[in-house]
Amino acid sequence: MRSSSPAFTFIDLFAGIGGFHAAMKALGGECVYAVEIDKQAARVYEANWGHPALGDITEDADDDLGVMNVPPHDVLCAGFPCQPFSKSGAQRGMDETRGTLFFNIASIIKAHRPSVVMLENVRNLIGPRHEHEYAVIIETLRELGYHVSDVPTVFSPHLLPPELGGAPQVRERVFITATYAPDQVAKDVEFGGPPPAATMADKFGDFDPKRDWHIEDLLDDTHNVPGCDLTEAEAHWISAWDEFVQIMRPLMGGRRLPGFPIWADAWLDFPEMAGINWGEASITIPSTVSMPSIDPALPAWKQSHLRKNYDLFERHFPDIIAWAHEWKVYSDIFPPSRRKLEWQAQDSKSLWDTVMHMRPSGLRAKKPNYLPALVAITQTSIIGSRERRISPRETARLQGLPDTFIFPDQPDSATYRQMGNGVNVGAVWHVFRSHVIRDRDLLQGTGRGCALLESVETSPDRPFELLMSHVPAERR
Template sequence: MPKGFAPFTYVDLFAGIGGFHAMLDHAGGRCVYVSEIDPEARQTYIRNWVDPLPETHQPIVNTDITIATPDDGPVEVPAHDVLAAGFPCQPFSKSGYQRGMDEARGTLFWNIARILEERTPAVVLLENVRNLAGPRHRHEWDVIIQTLRELGYRVSSTPSVFSPHFLPPSLGGTPQVRDRVFILGTYVGPERAMAEVDVPPTVVRAPVDGWSVQDWDADWILDNDSTIPNLSKYQLTGDETEWINVWDDLVQRMWSARGTRLPGFPLWADAWIPERGLDPIELDALPRWKADFLIKNARFYDEHRDIIDDWKKANRSFAKFPESRRKLEWQAQDTGSLWETVMHLRPSGIRAKAPTYLPALVAITQTSIIGSRRRRLTPHEAARLQGFSRSFSFGDQRDQASYKQVGNGVAVGAAWHVFRTHVEQSAADLPGRLVKAVLSATLSPSGDALSPAAHLHESSMSQGHPVATQRVG
């Protein structure tokens, strides 16, 4: 292969910080065009994916895809083999029987369709939130699928929903539950696309290669505390530490006296009164869910009144906690201590989960607290939860922007798995150079996103000799 030649080219639209770029580069592809409207996300993308390249190999960087895809002018996006886009979901106008490209007009999906119409890349790879495949967005889903078929892309009517925690470490998985919808299409021309509609989804929502999702350990994406600049800004405050310590005291008392952990329903300490003290008329006036919680909390109090009363006497500061910190949702099964869980300080209370896998990174949510570290996840660690390598950098960007960018991003391993699977399934209709490049790339696109302990654990499990995870501090 000539020096500088890439087996395929791609464009990266609504690019965020480069989740698609990471996995397509992994296959040897060359990015020729990138579009991202958010200036801070665009700068993060450029820092990691554009600036390191020789100037002759740097992609065109666009700031607004609508400008490059005018209604009555030429598309400014260059020719390419793969179009990848993590596009926003917008409601389409419901214009009678129209369900195709005409109805997509005026939305950002229409801008993608314009590029597909003009450039006909071999593969289109789209990613969106899980709700796109839900009943509330059935109309939008139908418009998207119909439009792609009108443009000549063979696509499945059934969404491919997948999460990175279903993949083992060797395939690029990470310990994050992040269900996303992937739409994959192969260009076969409008006639075939409209005829070949009985296409199964690219992947199913299930663990791959026998991987057990309970084997994940959140510790595998963490940095050693001694290497984290400004560690103190991620550590818990004195108040936060006290809230957790007091609740953990109840966890320990319950275990010592009853041999059990806390129940899974939300515990509202302000509702701990005898069940006989509940007013049936007031309960009937409440939403059913709230009345159920009040009844469950009253019964919990009746059953464990001796423990709860002693606990309150020993922790008199609890009464002065903010209302939201007098609530706890225990979802950590048999985890031994609150300090061994992954926690979120939510407006609705403290939520504790087992330290196996983490909930989806979301731009607007509270940052996960790693109980064993008594601190929050750093942006650098959050990026690795998305499958980015340890060399990925946010520079001196403010943390709030970094967390937002990661939360809006594409999980590298999940995107690679569905893309590689699609290429393998559609190999007969795709350019041979693209197929060869993708299928010959190593199975994990995530490099050193996980610690060596993750791969050691997977190897030992496959050999039937599980090893204990060695945590780093």
């Protein structure tokens, strides 16, 4: 990590365990204030970065009561929760954010006018249900004197090659980046501001995420990681559906499995299935089956899925019935959510060659080039090649944190939750650097902005080169 006097100072709001801190520190910044309300996350933050974080932003920053305990700074970072704003106060800007956590952020910006503001949120912030909230955020930033684009920066770390700090995780996030430049605001309002700092369409040489990423790049080479084992039932479900894959592939002329959700319970709609005693040691497979009718009142998507499942069963019912009996698919061994397979692994040969997720909608299998976004409230990815779940350490690597990063005195469940709530370090690094370089002319006209610009322009292409030297504060 860089030492001596910092090139710039930053604050870290809704800090989590410090994804923003990792990127800013590696760029030469020094944290002067951090706040995180979750005690376990704040404990990890302080153990690694040596800076206290436990606190409540609503107690430290309020436009009416004053901005207490928050010192001046050059960069404001915030991975903030987004509460709905009132639609009754359109065009009220900052006033409309009262009662939301964004209001507390805006209060800090108003008090200190940092050179750069970097906000991060889930992709849904720019979805149809939150168009108003996004518009109010942009309006408020401009009201406070910031040069900001109407178009959000949406980016995912899987788009970046490893040499630029990427990671094999599809994690689309919205970044709102702004530079203090009051003279630009009127022009931005008229023309929509500058282009976004980065986009999902950005290309990096001939790097192709679908071709060049593989999750094996960051996995430990072991099947035995304590706490990550599959249960006996989980292994049974996967093995059963894997045999289904092996049975169906030659029946389909060697082609890949169909992409529609396969619903084993839909096959019970065939009247001949009612006559089978699935608990018997042996069963008689009917010679023909009768196509069920589909309720036209059902939603179109469900009618389509049922029709495709019926067609699949009608063509291959002798093999499917034998498979279902052998693996006890229609028994208590298989709960309803495990009688569904979502095959998204294209031409993979086996389920054990894929990355899997146990979802309410079924067992989803994907090619092992990259993982879907880590999230705090869902099942952890199962790595077929390791026959286990991804480990807490491996999830930290997916978020761009070095192996020296520690999670002291907490259960793995807390680490998984923190990684699911965190921000990817490489994505922050790339978006922030792109923003600063885009606004070079605005920043070099100010003393602190000039130092920030110089630090960013002379930094390596990826944060890991500097994070490799990370030593947790607790162990220094």
